[in-house]
Amino acid sequence: MIPKGLFSRSKELLSLAGQLAAKEIEKKIKTSGAESALEHRMDQARAMVDRLGRLKGAAMKAGQLLSIETRDFLPKEVTEILSQLQDKAPTVDFSEMERVLNEDLGPNALNRFSSFQTTPIASASIGQVYLAELDGKKLAVKIQYPGVAESIPSDLKIFRRIAEGAIFLSRKQIALGDFFNELERVLVQEVDYTMERALMTEYTKNLDADPRFKIPTPIEGLCTRRVLTMTLEEGLSVSEWLATNPSENDRTILAKAILDLYVLEFFHWGLVQTDANFANFKIRPAEQAWVLYDFGATLRYPREFIDRYRKLLSRIPVGDEAELMALSVELGILSAKEGEKARRIFIQMLKESIEPFVMKQPFIYSDGDYNDRIRRTVSAFISSLEHSPPPKTILFLHRKLGGIYQLLRTLDVSIDLAPYWTAMLHP
Numbered sequence: 001m002i003p004k005g006l007f008s009r010s011k012e013l014l015s016l017a018g019q020l021a022a023k024e025i026e027k028k029i030k031t032s033g034a035e036s037a038l039e040h041r042m043d044q045a046r047a048m049v050d051r052l053g054r055l056k057g058a059a060m061k062a063g064q065l066l067s068i069e070t071r072d073f074l075p076k077e078v079t080e081i082l083s084q085l086q087d088k089a090p091t092v093d094f095s096e097m098e099r100v101l102n103e104d105l106g107p108n109a110l111n112r113f114s115s116f117q118t119t120p121i122a123s124a125s126i127g128q129v130y131l132a133e134l135d136g137k138k139l140a141v142k143i144q145y146p147g148v149a150e151s152i153p154s155d156l157k158i159f160r161r162i163a164e165g166a167i168f169l170s171r172k173q174i175a176l177g178d179f180f181n182e183l184e185r186v187l188v189q190e191v192d193y194t195m196e197r198a199l200m201t202e203y204t205k206n207l208d209a210d211p212r213f214k215i216p217t218p219i220e221g222l223c224t225r226r227v228l229t230m231t232l233e234e235g236l237s238v239s240e241w242l243a244t245n246p247s248e249n250d251r252t253i254l255a256k257a258i259l260d261l262y263v264l265e266f267f268h269w270g271l272v273q274t275d276a277n278f279a280n281f282k283i284r285p286a287e288q289a290w291v292l293y294d295f296g297a298t299l300r301y302p303r304e305f306i307d308r309y310r311k312l313l314s315r316i317p318v319g320d321e322a323e324l325m326a327l328s329v330e331l332g333i334l335s336a337k338e339g340e341k342a343r344r345i346f347i348q349m350l351k352e353s354i355e356p357f358v359m360k361q362p363f364i365y366s367d368g369d370y371n372d373r374i375r376r377t378v379s380a381f382i383s384s385l386e387h388s389p390p391p392k393t394i395l396f397l398h399r400k401l402g403g404i405y406q407l408l409r410t411l412d413v414s415i416d417l418a419p420y421w422t423a424m425l426h427p
Contacts, residue, residue: 091128097120097145098110098118099146100146112222113141114132114133114136117130122279126144126145126148126190126296127142127148128145130142132229138231138234139231140232141228142227142230144191144193156180177389181392182392186274186396189296189297193227195296196294196296197218197223199273199298200215200216200295202271203215206264206271212260212289212290214290214292215233216230219231233293234284235284235289236282242411250288255407255413257290262400266301267310267423267427268427271298272298273294273295273298276401277403305393312324315327316350317358321343333393335387337386338388339386342381342384342385342386345381346381348377349377356370358421361416365408365409365411
């Protein structure tokens with residue numbers, strides 16, 4: 001059962017904080033060494049997965065973001081454990097989920113479907129997805145966990161306390177208020193399935209029947225704030241499709257479609273589905289098409305922000321360091337208080353980040369040298385920060401970009417990115 005009350009959820013989170021602190025003290029007492037340090041971090045990761053997986057909701061979502069943002073910097077043994085928060089979350093018994101279904105769709109809601117499979121096909125931080133059928137049509141029914149929406153403020157308040165405690169121990173002066181405010185704003189939107197339904201409809205309209213993309217259709221009369229019933233759009237997962245040994249040409253066609261979609265989303269629509277978790281994409285090989293899922297974390301970006309972001313991109317190859325720093329501070333990417341070391345590494349990171357677009361083409365996504373260089377630079381940059389929190393203005397946007405990069409790297413493609421660079425700078 002999911003802890004729902006403020007006291008019970010706070011108790012779970014504070015217990016987690018105490019458990020992690022105890023492990024830190026235990027590590028300091030024991031003999032140090034690389035092997036013991038790794039085992040210590042693995043123990044902490046297991047504790048987080050266990051507690052946050054049972055809590056679900058905002059606490060689990062915050063843990064998921066932690067697992068994403070640290071995957072390139074922690075030992076793979078640790079990230080493999082944390083990644084369970086992404087796609088191996090423990091399921092909730094259907095009796096709890098059926099109560100939500102009955103409250104939102106009326107008593108005996110299961111009778112409104114021709115058939116309903118009570119074992120979920122997907123389990124995440126906000127809800128679970130079930131297969132159903134109505135009038136011969138296959139459906140997917142997403143049901144929200146009970147109490148999740150109400151627990152967001154209290155969950156994040158406690159989780160923020162844990163995070164700020166870790167920063168205090170690191171002796172850095174990073175304020176996390178804006179980061180958690182942005183996280184709360186996005187989570188409040190994610191738990192509103194009526195908003196997600198509207199966004200699905202808007203995306204379908206924006207894509208204007210582009211055959212490269214398929215989006216589920218919400219079912220009238222079976223959707224509420226906590227229940228989202230939609231057509232079941234089937235396809236192969238990325239790993240399933242790659243296991244069929246698709247040709248390089250097929251992989252490239254689908255990779256270019258994803259890049260085209262991002263340029264449309266951010267630079268033209270100002271509307272971006274920011275969760276690039278692989279589970280949100282499936283492939284229909286015969287149609288060379290993507291099935292797109294989960295629009296809860298879709299964010300709008302004002303034209304003024306997009307224009308400033310484009311200006312920063314355009315100045316990276318030619319602008320001086322003072323100009324790049326001023327633009328980055330203006331966009332909220334970096335604090336003006338950062339020292340010379342952080343600024344120097346930041347400029348290096350900016351220049352390395354655009355290499356795939358402006359250097360020799362095509363860019364090879366499996367290029368180990370580039371991947372290693374950018375990982376080291378980003379790691380050094382994060383370590384050098386003394387004042388800058390995760391930038392709320394681009395936090396979810398760059399989460400999307402990172403997901404796209406990992407997706408194309410997984411597809412193992414080589415693409416001429418020069419046209420995309422032009423498309424981003426000159427819409």
